[in-house]
Amino acid sequence: MTMRNWIQIFALxxxxxxxxxxxxxxxxxxxxxxxxxxxxxxxxxxxxxxxWSEVFSRKxxxxxxxxxIYIGFWSAVLSVALAYPLAIxxxxxFPGSIGLGALLKAPLLVHGLVAAFLYIxxxxxxxxxxxxxxxxxxxxxxRRLQNDSxxxxxxxxxxxxxxxxxxxxLTGSVQGISDDVLDAARDLGAGPWARFRKIIAPxxxxxxxxxxxxxxxxxxxDFTFQTTVGPTNRQSxxxxxxxxxSRGDWHSAAVVGVSLMIIALLGSALLALLTRTxxxxxxx
Numbered sequence: 001m002t003m004r005n006w007i008q009i010f011a012l013x014x015x016x017x018x019x020x021x022x023x024x025x026x027x028x029x030x031x032x033x034x035x036x037x038x039x040x041x042x043x044x045x046x047x048x049x050x051x052w053s054e055v056f057s058r059k060x061x062x063x064x065x066x067x068x069i070y071i072g073f074w075s076a077v078l079s080v081a082l083a084y085p086l087a088i089x090x091x092x093x094f095p096g097s098i099g100l101g102a103l104l105k106a107p108l109l110v111h112g113l114v115a116a117f118l119y120i121x122x123x124x125x126x127x128x129x130x131x132x133x134x135x136x137x138x139x140x141x142x143r144r145l146q147n148d149s150x151x152x153x154x155x156x157x158x159x160x161x162x163x164x165x166x167x168x169x170l171t172g173s174v175q176g177i178s179d180d181v182l183d184a185a186r187d188l189g190a191g192p193w194a195r196f197r198k199i200i201a202p203x204x205x206x207x208x209x210x211x212x213x214x215x216x217x218x219x220x221x222d223f224t225f226q227t228t229v230g231p232t233n234r235q236s237x238x239x240x241x242x243x244x245x246s247r248g249d250w251h252s253a254a255v256v257g258v259s260l261m262i263i264a265l266l267g268s269a270l271l272a273l274l275t276r277t278x279x280x281x282x283x284x
Contacts, residue, residue: 031261040250064239065259072216078159079153080166083167083170084105084166087167112161112224121229125144129145130142130183149233151231154226169210169211172194173206185199209275213268216264220264
């Protein structure tokens, strides 16, 4: 590729890429500066680390960090684990496969807030699930399923919303594998798990990592599902940040926001590394 081609590519990318970098850079800069006392909405702005010390000294902060990581990690793992067999199954067309694939990806078209409210109608005290379980005689009386302390409702919604995205990413990766490669492995005696570990997983590793990282970041910072169906005995980092902001404490909210960005970056790198390590170290 000549220098002229590189210049043309750079000129085409620069307007959009430059705008994205400026916007992201501005947001990150203001958040970091505000966490250290600058850009005060009321009063004087001056450098200070007191907001970091104050937020880190609160018992609610480490609990929020652990809870958010818990939601982000299991949302990513479960979504990808469910999407993988579906992507492999839909790899070769069969009658109805296009319609089935579209149906499985339909949750991508539903806004998270709408999904949360629909979910509440299903699991509420007098909701569809309780009525069904009572009707078939499994439960004698309604049970409280909404805002459960283990956040199963949040995880269920995260998986329902994010599994189609993982399926979309993995379908493209799986379909790029040649039939000849899989047929040759089958002829040599490789079983389904051996073919997955030796061929499918390595060739789709980048897609798997991309899906897990993107889902992890989104679930880690989720606010909608937490406020509608999340547990009442704990807060996520997003909820904690909004709580500070609602009290007018923008500096503490910025501390939580910057911490969330750092955890998202480090967590994404560790999750990608863990994914590669686990897949390479799986038993043969």
